Amino acid sequence: MTQTKPKSHSTPHRQSQGGKDFRKRVQRDKQHNDDNATAHVVGKPRAGDAAAKPLIVLREGREKSLQRRHPWVFSGAIEYIDGTPARGETIPVKDATGNFLAWAAYNADSQITARVWSWQERDVINKGFFRQRISDALSARRTLGLLPACVRGTGGEGARIIHGESDGLPGLIVDKYGDVLVMQLGSAGAEHWRETLADILQELCAPVCLYERSDSDGRAREGLPPRCGVLRGALPAQVEVIENGLRFTVDVAAGQKTGYYLDQRDNRAFTGLLAQDKDVLNCFCYTGGFSLYALRGGAKSVLSIDSSQEALYLAQANVELNGLDASTAEWQCADVFEALRKLRDQNRKFDLIVLDPPKFAPTAAFAEKASRAYKDINLLGFKLLRPGGLLFTYSCSGGINDDLFQKIIAGAALDAGVDAQIVKKLHAAPDHPVLLSFPEGAYLKGLVLRVA
Numbered sequence: 001m002t003q004t005k006p007k008s009h010s011t012p013h014r015q016s017q018g019g020k021d022f023r024k025r026v027q028r029d030k031q032h033n034d035d036n037a038t039a040h041v042v043g044k045p046r047a048g049d050a051a052a053k054p055l056i057v058l059r060e061g062r063e064k065s066l067q068r069r070h071p072w073v074f075s076g077a078i079e080y081i082d083g084t085p086a087r088g089e090t091i092p093v094k095d096a097t098g099n100f101l102a103w104a105a106y107n108a109d110s111q112i113t114a115r116v117w118s119w120q121e122r123d124v125i126n127k128g129f130f131r132q133r134i135s136d137a138l139s140a141r142r143t144l145g146l147l148p149a150c151v152r153g154t155g156g157e158g159a160r161i162i163h164g165e166s167d168g169l170p171g172l173i174v175d176k177y178g179d180v181l182v183m184q185l186g187s188a189g190a191e192h193w194r195e196t197l198a199d200i201l202q203e204l205c206a207p208v209c210l211y212e213r214s215d216s217d218g219r220a221r222e223g224l225p226p227r228c229g230v231l232r233g234a235l236p237a238q239v240e241v242i243e244n245g246l247r248f249t250v251d252v253a254a255g256q257k258t259g260y261y262l263d264q265r266d267n268r269a270f271t272g273l274l275a276q277d278k279d280v281l282n283c284f285c286y287t288g289g290f291s292l293y294a295l296r297g298g299a300k301s302v303l304s305i306d307s308s309q310e311a312l313y314l315a316q317a318n319v320e321l322n323g324l325d326a327s328t329a330e331w332q333c334a335d336v337f338e339a340l341r342k343l344r345d346q347n348r349k350f351d352l353i354v355l356d357p358p359k360f361a362p363t364a365a366f367a368e369k370a371s372r373a374y375k376d377i378n379l380l381g382f383k384l385l386r387p388g389g390l391l392f393t394y395s396c397s398g399g400i401n402d403d404l405f406q407k408i409i410a411g412a413a414l415d416a417g418v419d420a421q422i423v424k425k426l427h428a429a430p431d432h433p434v435l436l437s438f439p440e441g442a443y444l445k446g447l448v449l450r451v452a
């Protein structure tokens with residue numbers, strides 16, 4: 001076990017670095033900064049006192065977001081940084097007058113220069129701190145009945161046990177697939193505490209394997225290289241998750257994300273309830289999630305499309321694993337954008353369509369291009385539906401909010417020449433909570449629409 005001792009705050013009740021001298025220095029620095037207008041234009045923090053203790057000081061007025069408990073400090077909000085903090089090091093963030101705001105993990109290579117661990121000055125960010133946060137996340141899920149089996153040998157159900165910022169642990173994702181835990185580190189701060197986090201998860205959850213899948217796209221934006229492999233224990237030859245009685249094989253090492261999409265659990269179940277006697281089209285089917293529920297729900301036929309042949313092999317194996325009737329299932333390895341056009345040209349019609357594409361807009365900067373892609377597939381989806389048909393449409397893009405998504409879908413219906421009603425709004429399952437002060441946590445939005 002390796003535990004990194006935080007350099008800069010070894011006592012719980014430290015002296016604040018505020019006071020007269022601090023204010024004088026901020027004023028002097030502000031003067032210097034006003035003389036150098038380009039620093040504001042480019043929005044880059046200027047250098048602080050390299051010899052001082054590491055510390056972030058925000059520009060005047062830029063403390064508001066932190067005071068509302070949003071856990072990100074963007075580089076443009078920073079007046080200056082004292083010291084030479086290491087990547088991932090915990091340092092204090094202060095407002096322009098020297099008042100303590102938060103303890104945060106530093107990363108000079110990210111637009112998000114710091115991510116908050118704690119709002120309490122008395123907190124010490126160490127193993128005990130992380131053990132408490134992880135225990136809290138586990139007990140929250142236990143209370144909600146979402147963690148029936150987190151202990152070795154007690155079953156194969158799945159749950160997201162740590163959901164990053166919304167569990168007070170920015171950059172840390174942990175998914176549980178039966179006895180196997182998969183950890184994804186997406187920030188320099190989480191990466192800094194990698195071994196400590198692994199030890200705590202081992203202590204509290206005793207998995208047969210703790211596997212690391214730190215290879216999300218977001219890591220590149222953080223300046224972190226991908227890293228995958230076994231962290232603790234040994235990876236079983238076959239990893240399985242049981243979801244509402246259905247069994248899914250999870251490719252922990254090479255599958256997407258941490259191997260499976262737990263966030264859609266409840267939405268898949270809802271689709272299954274409505275699938276009876278329907279011709280179903282499942283686009284972006286991955287390992288068959290929605291398809292298996294539709295088959296179990298008595299669908300007349302299920303056509304599933306994905307561009308990943310590996311995912312489709314697993315999907316077909318999953319149908320077999322569950323003893324479902326494979327004769328009503330059709331699989332296509334294709335680009336959905338092209339496949340939908342072909343189906344339109346063939347005049348194929350469906351009663352229920354699922355569109356669950358990958359993240360088209362990881363950030364707001366991609367929103368416009370992503371909007372066109374969402375509109376395109378939804379317009380085609382509407383055209384393929386029979387009257388009275390149901391469209392289950394999703395976006396997991398952080399850069400597209402609920403309102404924009406609904407507008408895109410409204411535009412698609414209009415252009416497709418159909419009248420449609422929203423019959424249900426959907427979100428990620430409750431083991432993916434959304435911290436009220438962190439709306440970005442509500443990345444998954446779905447609409448169930450019924451065409452007239």
Ligand code: SAH
Binds near residue numbers: 264287306308
């Ligand atoms: N609905 C799935 C998860 C979908 S994830 C579930 O419930 O488990 C998104 C899927 O889209 C991935 O499997 C990926 O391989 C697939 N994909 C990405 N781009 C695609 C494209 N242009 N055409 C078809 N499939 C695509």
